[in-house]
Amino acid sequence: MRYFRLNNDCFLVQGRGAVLYDVSRSRLFVLDQEVSDVLRACESQQPLKREWASGPVHQFLDLLMTEGLGCNYDRPVYIDKMSWVAPLQPLRRLLDPPVYVKVDWAITNRCDNHCPFCPRQQDEVVWQACRSCLRRDDSQENLSILDNPKSTIKQMVQLGLNGIHIRGGNPLLEWERLLTILSVLKDYPHLRLAISTPGTGRSPEDIVSLYQYKNLILNVVLIGFEPVPGHCRSNGTPDSARQFELLDALLASHCPFHISVLIPGGLSLDRPLASQFIYDRWKIKEPSFVEFYPPQNNGNQGEFRFSFARDGKKRLEQWRDPNDFFFRVEKNTCLFGGMELTAGGSIMPCPGLDQVCGNVINADLRSALKGSLLYDLWEMSKNKIHGCEQCVLRYGCSTCAAADFAGEHNPSLKRAYCPPCLQSSTSENSSFWDHDGFVYSLSIKKGLKSAKQRC
Amino acid sequence: MANGQLTRVTLGFSSDLGAEYLYDDNTGSILPWGQFHELILNRELGSSLTDSEGAVLKGANAAKIESITQLIRRWLTQYGAFLRQADHQFPVPTIEQIRDLHLATCHELVLIITEGCNMKCRYCVYSDKYLYSRQPSKRAMDASQAVRIVDWFVDCMSSSINRNPRKKYALSFFGGEPLLNFRVIREVLEHIRKRYPDLFRLTITTNGLLLTPEIVKVLAEHHVQVSVSIDGPPAEHDRLRVDHRGQGTHRPIIRNLARLKQQFPEYWADQVGITSVFDLRSNLEDIAEYFQNSRDDLPGPMFVSLVNGHNSLYYNEFGKEDFDRLTRSLSFLRERFKKAKINGQPIGSYLFLVAGSGVAHMSLRPRIGDKRNAFLPYTGTCIPGSRLTVQTDGTLDMCERTNGTCPIGHLDKGGLDYKRIAEIICEYQNKVMQNCSACPVSRLCSQCFASTETKGGFSGSPTRCASILHDTKRDLSDYVSIMEANGDADFLEDTLRIRPQNTPLTC
Numbered sequence: 006m007r008y009f010r011l012n013n014d015c016f017l018v019q020g021r022g023a024v025l026y027d028v029s030r031s032r033l034f035v036l037d038q039e040v041s042d043v044l045r046a047c048e049s050q051q052p053l054k055r056e057w058a059s060g061p062v063h064q065f066l067d068l069l070m071t072e073g074l075g076c077n078y079d080r081p082v083y084i085d086k087m088s089w090v091a092p093l094q095p096l097r098r099l100l101d102p103p104v105y106v107k108v109d110w111a112i113t114n115r116c117d118n119h120c121p122f123c124p125r126q127q128d129e130v131v132w133q134a135c136r137s138c139l140r141r142d143d144s145q146e147n148l149s150i151l152d153n154p155k156s157t158i159k160q161m162v163q164l165g166l167n168g169i170h171i172r173g174g175n176p177l178l179e180w181e182r183l184l185t186i187l188s189v190l191k192d193y194p195h196l197r198l199a200i201s202t203p204g205t206g207r208s209p210e211d212i213v214s215l216y217q218y219k220n221l222i223l224n225v226v227l228i229g230f231e232p233v234p235g236h237c238r239s240n241g242t243p244d245s246a247r248q249f250e251l252l253d254a255l256l257a258s259h260c261p262f263h264i265s266v267l268i269p270g271g272l273s274l275d276r277p278l279a280s281q282f283i284y285d286r287w288k289i290k291e292p293s294f295v296e297f298y299p300p301q302n303n304g305n306q307g308e309f310r311f312s313f314a315r316d317g318k319k320r321l322e323q324w325r326d327p328n329d330f331f332f333r334v335e336k337n338t339c340l341f342g343g344m345e346l347t348a349g350g351s352i353m354p355c356p357g358l359d360q361v362c363g364n365v366i367n368a369d370l371r372s373a374l375k376g377s378l379l380y381d382l383w384e385m386s387k388n389k390i391h392g393c394e395q396c397v398l399r400y401g402c403s404t405c406a407a408a409d410f411a412g413e414h415n416p417s418l419k420r421a422y423c424p425p426c427l428q429s430s431t432s433e434n435s436s437f438w439d440h441d442g443f444v445y446s447l448s449i450k451k452g453l454k455s456a457k458q459r460c
Numbered sequence: 461m462a463n464g465q466l467t468r469v470t471l472g473f474s475s476d477l478g479a480e481y482l483y484d485d486n487t488g489s490i491l492p493w494g495q496f497h498e499l500i501l502n503r504e505l506g507s508s509l510t511d512s513e514g515a516v517l518k519g520a521n522a523a524k525i526e527s528i529t530q531l532i533r534r535w536l537t538q539y540g541a542f543l544r545q546a547d548h549q550f551p552v553p554t555i556e557q558i559r560d561l562h563l564a565t566c567h568e569l570v571l572i573i574t575e576g577c578n579m580k581c582r583y584c585v586y587s588d589k590y591l592y593s594r595q596p597s598k599r600a601m602d603a604s605q606a607v608r609i610v611d612w613f614v615d616c617m618s619s620s621i622n623r624n625p626r627k628k629y630a631l632s633f634f635g636g637e638p639l640l641n642f643r644v645i646r647e648v649l650e651h652i653r654k655r656y657p658d659l660f661r662l663t664i665t666t667n668g669l670l671l672t673p674e675i676v677k678v679l680a681e682h683h684v685q686v687s688v689s690i691d692g693p694p695a696e697h698d699r700l701r702v703d704h705r706g707q708g709t710h711r712p713i714i715r716n717l718a719r720l721k722q723q724f725p726e727y728w729a730d731q732v733g734i735t736s737v738f739d740l741r742s743n744l745e746d747i748a749e750y751f752q753n754s755r756d757d758l759p760g761p762m763f764v765s766l767v768n769g770h771n772s773l774y775y776n777e778f779g780k781e782d783f784d785r786l787t788r789s790l791s792f793l794r795e796r797f798k799k800a801k802i803n804g805q806p807i808g809s810y811l812f813l814v815a816g817s818g819v820a821h822m823s824l825r826p827r828i829g830d831k832r833n834a835f836l837p838y839t840g841t842c843i844p845g846s847r848l849t850v851q852t853d854g855t856l857d858m859c860e861r862t863n864g865t866c867p868i869g870h871l872d873k874g875g876l877d878y879k880r881i882a883e884i885i886c887e888y889q890n891k892v893m894q895n896c897s898a899c900p901v902s903r904l905c906s907q908c909f910a911s912t913e914t915k916g917g918f919s920g921s922p923t924r925c926a927s928i929l930h931d932t933k934r935d936l937s938d939y940v941s942i943m944e945a946n947g948d949a950d951f952l953e954d955t956l957r958i959r960p961q962n963t964p965l966t967c
Contacts, residue, residue, distance in 0.1 A: 012531055013491065029534050050947070070523035073530030077521070078492065082479045083943040085490035089829035092952055100567055102624035163622035328829060374625040375658065 006052040009066050011075040014087045014327070017044050020395040025447065027074060028087060028330045031323050033401055033440075034074075037448040040065070050081050065449045072453065089331035094384075103380060106342030107168035107197075108161060109356050112151060112182060114140050114348040116174040117206045119241035120228060122269045122297070130411045130418060131297035134357030135345075136265040138173055138201050138226045139297070141356060144349025151182065155189045160370040168197040172356065174348065177206045187218045199224055201265070203243045209254035216260045223262040225252055226295075230266050230279050252287050265293040298421075318439040319423060321401035330400060334386060339406035341383045346370075354382045357407030385410075392419050398438070467546040471900040473933050476941040483936055484541045485900050487828040490940065491535070496520060501532050501542065539828055548897035550889040553835045555878040558885075561833070561843050562876065563620045568630040569613045569660075570849040570860045571648070574600035574641040579667050579709060581701045583737060583767040583774055585863075586636075591771045592863040592915045596636070599852040603647040609850050609871060610648060614656060616875065621659070631660040633684075634849075634860050639670035642678075649682040663687065665735065667701070668713040676720050680727040687762065688717065689735045692747035700739070717758065733762035733958075736810070740775065740782035744789045744814055751810040762958045764813035770911055771863065790815065798938055802945040809958050818931065820951035822939035826903045835885050838896030841908035844868050844881050858884070861910040866917065888912070892920040899925070901932040 011017060014029040023041035025034040036044065043062060047053070057063055069075045116123070116138070124140035131139065151157075161169065169190070176183055183200075190196055201224040204212065215221060228242040255262045264283055268274050276294060283292045324330040332338065344362070345353040352363040352373055360382065363373035385406075387399035391413045396402070404422065412419035446454050469485040472493060482493035491497070499513050509517070517525055535541035553561070575586070575597045585593050601609075610631070614621070621627065631652070633645050645664070652660055664679065668688040679686060690713060691697045698708025721728040734751070738744060751761055769775050793815035800807050807816060826832075836843065844858035845868055851857060854871035857864060858881075866884060869877040892912045896902045905928055912918045942949050 010492075012527070013489065014534070029538055067521075067523040070521075070527035073527050073534070076492070076524055076527045076531070078479075080477065080479055081944055082492045083475070083481075083490075083940045083947070084492065085940075085943075087489070088827050091488075091824050091826050091830055093824055100627065102620075103626065160622070163619065164625075165623060331829075371622055371625045377626075380626070 006080070007058070008050065008052055008078045008081055009047040009069075009075055010078060010082060010084050011044065011048060011069075012073070013084055015074050016086065017048055018397045018400075019045065020397045022397050024397045025074065026330070026400060028324075028327045030073075031326070031330075031443055033321070033323075033398075033444045034447045034453070035444060037446070039449050040447050043449070047075075053077075061449050065452070068452055087327065089328055094335070102165065103374075103383075104342050105164045105166045105344070107170060108166055109135055109170045109172055109343065109345040111141055111172050111174065111346065111348040111356075112176050112186070113174045113179045114142065114144060115178045116140070116203070117178060118175070118203055118228075118243045120269075121241055129297055130408055131295065131357045132405050132408055132422065133265075133293055133295045134297070134405075134407060135170070135343075135355055136201065136224065136226075136293040137267050137295040137297075137356070138175060138203055139267075139295075139356070140174055141345070141347045141353070142349040142351070144347070154182070154186045157370060158186065158189050158193070162193050162196070164371070164374070167195060168199070170199045170201065172201040175202050175206055176200055177202050177204070177212065180207065180211075183215070187215065187221075190218055190220075194219065196220060198222070199263075201226060203228065204248050204251040205243045209251045212251060213254060213258045213260055216258070221261075223255065223260065224265055224293075225255075225262060226265045226267055228267050229269070230274060230282075249286075256287050262287075262289075263293070264289050265295050267295045267297075269297060320403065321398060321438050321440040321444060322403040323441060323443040324400070333400045334388065335384065337383055337385045337387075337406055338403065339409075340385070344374075344379060352379065354379060355407060357405065358382075358410055360410075382406075392416075392423075396423075401440070401444070465546050466543040467898045468542060469544045469898065469900045469902070470542055471929075471933060471936070473937045473940075475937060475944050477944060479940070479944065481936070481940055483900065484535065485903050486544060487535065487539045487541045488826050488830070488903055489535065489539075489541065489828070490936070491531070496525060496528050497532065500525070500529050501536075504529070504532055504536060505543070544897055546898050548837075550837075550886075550893065551834055553882045553885055555882060557835075558843075558878040558881050561835070562845050562878070562881070563617065565843045565846045566617060566620070566629075566848055567627075568632060568847040569610070570632045570634050570847055571601065571606060571609060571638075572635065572849065572851045572860070573606065573633050573638040573644055574598075574636040575852055576600060576640050577635060577637040577667075578640060578669055578703065579637065579701060580704050580706075581667075583700060583739065585768060585772075589772055589774045590768075590863070591773070592865050592913075593771075594864055600636075600641045601644055601852050603644045605854070606644050606648045607651045609854075610651060610656070612871065612875065613848070614659065628661045629659060631662050632860070633662075633664040635665075637667055637670070638664055639666050639675060642670070642675055646678055649678065649684070653682065661685070665689070667709065668716055669703075669709060671713075671716040671720055673719060673723055676723055680724045680731075683731065686732045687735045688713065688732065688759070689737070690714075690758065691736050691738065692742065693750040696738075696742060696747060696750075699741075700737070714757070721757075728759065732759040734759050735763045736761050736813075737765055737767055738814075739767040740778045740786045742786070744786070744793055748793065748808060748810045748814065752808040760809045760958065761813055762809070764810060771914065794819075794938065798942055801942045801949045804946060804948070807954055812954050813958060816951075816954065818935040819938045819942065820955055821904065822935050823951035824955065832903075836888065836893070838893045838899065838902040839905045839907040841888070844884050844909060845876060848876075858909055862913055863915075865915050866909075866913065884909070884918075888918050891918045894920065895925070899929075901929055904932050904935075 011025070014027070016026040016028065018024050018026060019041060023036040025036060025044070027034065057066070066075070066077065070077070124142070131137065171183070171186065190198055198218060198221045200221065204225045212223065225248060227245065227248055252262070252264070264287065266279060274294070280292060283289050324333060340354050343355055345356050346365065347353060350364045350366040351361045352365065354360055354362060360378065362379035362382070363376050365373045387393040387396070387402060390409050393399050393402070393409060408422050412422065471483045471485070472480065473483065474480045480493045482491045482497070484491065495516065499509060499517055503509055575594065577596060583589070586596050588595070617629065638645060649662070662682060662684040664684055665687045668690070689701065691700050694708065694710040697710040701709050703709055720732065736747070738747065751758065767774055793811060797807060797811055797816040797819070833843070845856070847859040849857040849860045850871060851864070855864070855867045856869040856871065856876060858866070858868050868881050868884065869875055888909065892907065899905070907924070907928065909918065912920065
């Protein structure tokens, strides 16, 4: 009797289709049905069938061995599948401190612009809302933590946060408050600070003066994009000429900044053209594109589609190393380590997801973080998200968690940001997704091929 | 096998069905192993193969040799497997580093609420059978002192508390028999309720004789986890756990537990457990059966251990036949445990604790990404003071299991003595860990400060190390034997089941 087993660091994942994750070498193999059946039999300790002792299957298993993916044995063996850390998470949870990384802190809901789509509705879906200036609530923000930012920032530092992202509304309208926060942050030079703003309400000179704080990066949110022909803007949105003037000033002053382009309501945008314009003028290589859809568009059977998918294809991200891979297996890669503090005092997992995990209205930040919901969401990996848990490409997927959650029980929405192959059929149809050359196809007849060749 | 200053830190073992494996101590990996693997690893490490060895590889399936070669190269170069520096120099911790380490790792405050006891167990560590431990006395904490200790502890831990909003520290009432000083316990509980709600997970270890309805009511109100010592059926328990007149104590304890269950059934189910001890004359099969058959009447066992023989005269009265009998009994129970795991059958808590926890440890063992502490990288020890124990006179000990000859500070003399802790760590490095860098099971070792303590210091023991190596090899073998037959066998569930709710992993 002969047996074939995949190596410790190779994982067969089956669901809608089947793939093989070569964890150590960051390779992903998309399997056809025949390979899937053979490997499933092998991994369940079944001896190799007599007809596999020679011929195409035999040659195929030899190929897998040559690729270092598996090995044959004379007897059943136990393959101790690789795990990055001991499987003790439930026991460690109460001892190890949470890994707080960054906070999105909406210090105000006020804004000098009147964009018709803001504040957004609860059932809107926003792709990368964390890069935007969209409001989260209608609170009057009478919060004591804003009266005493020194104490709040000290608590954030004590938690181990190393990044603070100030957003609004337009935080520039709270100029004095902002200056106070920046003066406190000078005591914590290790903290990275970002401010997202439409860039209106203060002069470019004032805004450049904020850079006295060394670790600051400004994220200027452009609403729509006029230089792209045919792209519409709404009444009440900021004057883009003034925004461009600010960006020119930041560039001239060598101030680090980023650009987010907010695309409302399913307007189509030529992203390559917009990206090229932004690069040519302000040297920003990869601007963010924040897309959102109002609720009335959510039930249209997937007619709309988010434009983040390049050329209509969803992008698969190669994991950097095994640690990164197992992180994707165990954690929510988007939410982990983050939280949002809204202007109304709620703690939410991110600016795009309406799940209240606590509040600081009557409690300090530390006390407000005692509950478990935030940490449960951090660990809501794609294994646990309905609609993703059967997708075999889920560990190669990089999506905005808010969209994942919103699409959990909304197939039409899911279709809007996930290619059809991930929804209902096998994943082998690589015309629906794109990658940087780490995905291969495996079949018994054709052997191993770069998946790019099949597109 | 030495290679310059590098040493192989791997352990070969086989399953019951004869499949060979290799445990690698650097990565915590278990790899299928065989002749080809060994030859290829030697070749990759620079050894030249003999003609016959070369012929073995040449005669094998080329694809298979290529697969094994790639696997070994990955583990060797990408993960740093197989070899370790043999002459490892341990870093000396600074006082600041010790302070930070202690803040990060401290998870428990143990209050020795009294040294007095209303029993006189035959294996008591506070008896003349133990060479260095204190003797029984009537010393006890008063309420103001106990409250002051709690306040001091919270103050010490403030930065850690701010860092981790979820963290709950264990606060354990220990003795002697702590319920002899219940008035103080009640004051501490009230103080905690007022000043530090949600900060502590409260526990008490008691012999159960004083679990009166009045006392139980207070313990239940404050959600105190109760650990009651019962060693087995009446004959076994009364052989070991007797009162000052030499009378057995099983009956009154069982009566108290029955009343507790009637009084607070949910509390009984969620917060009460059994601690059990055995010696060479214990009939483990009978004890396991007793606990299994008493599931409706007794709380579940959550801690089982052999009577401590370290620095002890206890075992002088036992002979080889006692040792052999216990060994046979343990082997029998291990086989029963293995069979149950292979067949996916439920495992009784006592059986799991006495015969299966070592195997479960192999499943839950540290892996490649689990960082080791730079100062104490080997053995299973914690940082001294992680279970900070305060004696009745305010002396600070590293845990309640140490013999008291190596304190780490005093409440009224500056609190924790970080300089002393650094010295203790250095002594442990030099006396206990000196050969660990060449050990193939250093990540799986159970030794700690308590198990290597002498009078005022620590010492390693080649005999103890050999025993640990032997036991670990057996545990690894049993683990893969189970997993070969039942790849779905789960050990985490067993481990979680025996712990009271919300109990974190501690030593």
